[in-house]
Structures are given as C-alpha cells and as structure tokens.
Amino acid sequence: MNKIFTAxxxxxxxxxxxxxxxxxxxxxPEQAKGVAENLTIVTDVFLRLIKxxxxxxxxxxxxxxxAHMEDAASIGRVGIKTMGWFISASIVSLxxxxxxxxLIHPGAGMGLVQDPSTIAGAVDATKLTLKEFVTHLVPKSIVEAMANNEILQIVVFSIFVGTAVSSLDDKAPAVTALVDQIASIMLKVTGYVMKTAPLAIFAALAATVATQGLSVLADYAKFVLGFYASLGVLWALLSxxxxxxxxKRAINLLRAVRQPALLAFATASSEAAYPRTLEELQKFxxxxxxxxxxxxxxYSFNLDGSMMYCTFAVLFIAQAYGIEMSIGQQITMLLLLMVTSKGMAGVPRASLVVIAATLAYFDLPEAGLLLILGVDHLLDMGRSATNVLGNSVAAAVVAKWEGQIEEPTEDGASPKPA
Structure with a gap:
C-alpha cells in the first residue's frame, strides 16, 4: 500500500x-495566472486541513x-540528549x-553593483529580536496559541503539562488515557487527510511552474544546483x-520517511509532513x-535544511556583489545564525527573515535578497524535505540511546518490544 501511495x-x-x-x-501570462490561482485552492485547502x-x-x-516517562530525571535525560543532538546537527549543517x-562559488562572476533600492515589505526583519524570540516562547493563552498554530508555544505548554502529569504519584490515569485517545483519533484523522496529498502536490507544482515557468531553473542553475548538492551532502552524512x-535497520527508516519527505518537498512545508512523519516513526x-x-x-529547534540555506544564501549574495567576508566575519555569521535560526518557528517566511537580519548585521546589500526571492519557493521545497529527514534521524538516534527502538509487527501497526 505504501509503495502504491508513493507512486x-x-x-x-x-x-x-x-x-x-x-x-x-x-x-x-494573465491566463496562466488565473489557472494558477484556481489550482492553489486545492493546495490551500490541503494545508488548512493539515493546520x-x-x-x-x-x-x-x-x-x-x-507523561509515560518514568520521572523528571528521565525527562531531563532525554531532553539533554535531544538538545545535544540538535546543537550538533545545527553546527554541521551550517x-x-x-x-x-x-567550493561552488555560485555568485561568482555576477558582478552586481550595490543599489540603494530597498526591499521594504518583502520581509520583516524587525521581528527577529532577542526580546521577540524569548517572549514568543511562552503563550499568553494556550487557546490563542492553538488557534494560531504556534507550534513552539504549544510545545512549551505541553512540556509543562506532561511534566506535571509525570510528577504525580498516580500519573493522573484519566488524563493520560484521554490524551492517548486524542492522539489515536488525530492520527486516524491524519490518515484521512493524507489520502488527498497527491491532489495537493499536483496543484502546488502545477501552479508554481505555470506562473514562473521552467526558465527560472536555468537563470539560477548554479545557485539552485549548488544548494541541492549541499543538501545531498547533508542527507548522505545524516544517513x-x-x-x-x-x-542496518536504519535503511528501513530511510524508506519509511520517503513519503513524508516527498510531501514536504512538493508542498514546501515541513509542517504538512509532521503528522505522517510521526506515524511512520511509530510504525518503524x-x-x-x-x-x-x-x-x-x-520542528522548533532542528531545522537543518533551513540553517544550511541561510549560510549558503548570505554568502551567495556576498559573492554576487563581489564582497569578501573575512574568516572572523564568517565565524561570527555562523554563531549569529546558530542563535537566530532557533527563532524560525512561527515566523512567516522565516529563512528570508533570518537572511535579511544577517545581511543588515554585516552591512551587506539588502537588495541582494531580491536575487533569491524568485527561486525561494523551489529551494524551500528542498530544505523542507531536509528538515523532515533531520528530525526523523534525531528521533531515531535519541530512541536508540534510550533503548526505545522496538521491533514492528508484520502489519507495521503495533510495535512490540524487541
């Protein structure tokens, strides 16, 4: 069945x-735009279903x-291992x-001249401040956070609730049973929604190519192919x-996440692949x-593809304008991206916001952001799929360290202890 769905x-x-x-x-062009707008109805409905x-x-x-963890020490141990992997993966990606x-020098030879024109309105880099990030972590209201799909805030609230349940002597069995049942129901709903994924994928790609054409690939071939080659290196290393x-069972896991990765790639949204990724990991x-x-x-702290993109894009813009960045500046840039990339969750067009802030920090031409806007959606497809792989690998590694990888049954639905 999985092979048929992948096909x-x-x-x-x-x-x-x-x-x-x-x-x-x-x-x-006018007719193509009209067709694309109609096609995006399908994609928008699908993404709404996911949200x-x-x-x-x-x-x-x-x-x-x-709640199912033994105690607070277990939660802390798993949390430390998880964040340790996230930080290591972030450094490697950057x-x-x-x-x-x-190595590739995708911007070399473009010979652009700095232009005083601005890109006001393209992205809002003012949102990327320490105050905004820290205060954004904590929800004013969990109802508001859920209504706005603020994943980072939902995660913070859930950690508090889960830790409180785990710390109770009786583990609040009624609450634990309730959330288990809700999770099972939502995974079943996910299965229904995912049956419409091929339609959404068709509509998303058709709409993009209809408006931009295939020529957009040729215009930025070196940049696009260079970035995808970089993603290939990261994929190979993670694998x-x-x-x-x-x-050796890792091969089966890589096969299992093909569908979520394809879904993220086609829709340019790692969020869209979250439910299916969770389902496939548990089946594994x-x-x-x-x-x-x-x-x-x-999904809040381990966006490997997005972080790599930020490094690649900033230096591409510097190369396009013939600006040399010193080793010290590049190290500073990596440290800056290491911190600012953790605020991507919940920020619209997050990678572009981070890139805009980084350009401003190093006095690089902000107009250079216009260079990548035309192909950003195409590149977003690759980095979204990479985020899915990176998070799947992180979950598998932490589970291995904790001795929590089980042998699946023949139907793959109900894992049993090894």
Missing part, C-alpha cells in the same frame, strides 16, 4: 510539472509522551553550507550517522514517548 505522489509531481509547463507555454490537526496532535502526543558555497548509530518501531517528545521539539 501516486511521484506521479502527481511529474504530472504537476508537465501541466504547469503546458499552461505556462500555451497560455498568456486543523497540528495543534491537537502536537499537544496530545507530546503530553502523552512525557559548516556544510559554508564549505559548499566556497551515514543514522546507520552507524541505529544499525520508535516508542511513542520518544518520537512524540523529540519530533515537536525538532
């Missing part, structure tokens, strides 16, 4: 590109995962981006580490308490 997703991607090219090639289930799913799975952009730590054999704890945190 539908791949077929939808190919058909979407072909239909989009046909619309772009044979219709006028509809994100808040209750994150809350129920995270609270249940923490360094790979730095190395690859120097190798996964196999080294988890063992990761204990619910680990996957439900690590995965939501990963």
């Amino acid at each position: 539908f997703i791949v077929g939808a991607m190919v058909l979407g590109v072909l239909v989009g090219w046909g619309v772009n090639h044979f219709l006028t 509809m289930i994100i808040a209750p799913l994150v809350f129920s799975t995270l609270v249940a995962g923490i 360094l790979i981006g730095l190395f690859m952009v120097h 190798a580490l996964l196999i080294l730590i988890v063992g 054999g990761l204990s619910r308490r680990i996957s439900s704890f690590v995965l939501p945190l990963g």
